[in-house]
Amino acid sequence: MIEAFHHVAIICSDYARSKDFYTRILGLPVVRETWRPGRQSWKCDLAVGAMQIELFSFPTPPPRPSRPEACGLRHLAFAVRDLDTTIDALIGAGVAVEPVRTDALTGRRFTFFADPDDLPLELYESAPMDTHPTTMT
Incomplete structure (x- = not known):
């Protein structure tokens, strides 16, 4: 049934800071970057080998519990x-x-x-x- 992971989604609190971290510091290439006006949200697909990380921004995401x-x-x-x-x-x-x-x-x-x-x-x-x-x- 399941062949592999396709992507992992991450919601960040500061899109520019997180995009810089994942692209410049970790070296992950951007596959595509999309502004979603209906959600006031960025979505950035980052390549990790054959898989991807989807980096999302939202206006006020809740913090991680612990x-x-x-x-x-x-x-x-x-x-x-x-x-x-x-x-x-x-x-x-x-x-x-x-x-x-x-x-x-x-x-x-x-x-x-x-x-x-x-x-x-x-x-x-x-x-x-x-x-x-x-x-x-």
Whole structure:
């Protein structure tokens, strides 16, 4: 029935700040950007490999209930080939990154950081041919 994830939708509090974070700092290319006048909302589709992140703005979105153990989506995890280089780039851009941990089930290294709205994001170091990491973080 289900083949793969198609996209993940994120609602941000400051569209310009979040778009800058996901495009300039994380390097995700814009697929399309649309102003939706009926909703007073931007929608920006960002490429993440074969999938996408839909970045939405709304005039007054409610805050996230808590971090990270609120019911619902816990975090987004991005596969990276070189965890140390990616961490260095984030820190160089002023992004706080948690200490690196090792996944007890796979032996792979990972870490967490947050987007401008404090959404937890994970970097998971994949093996050279591993594009679909599995983790229970």
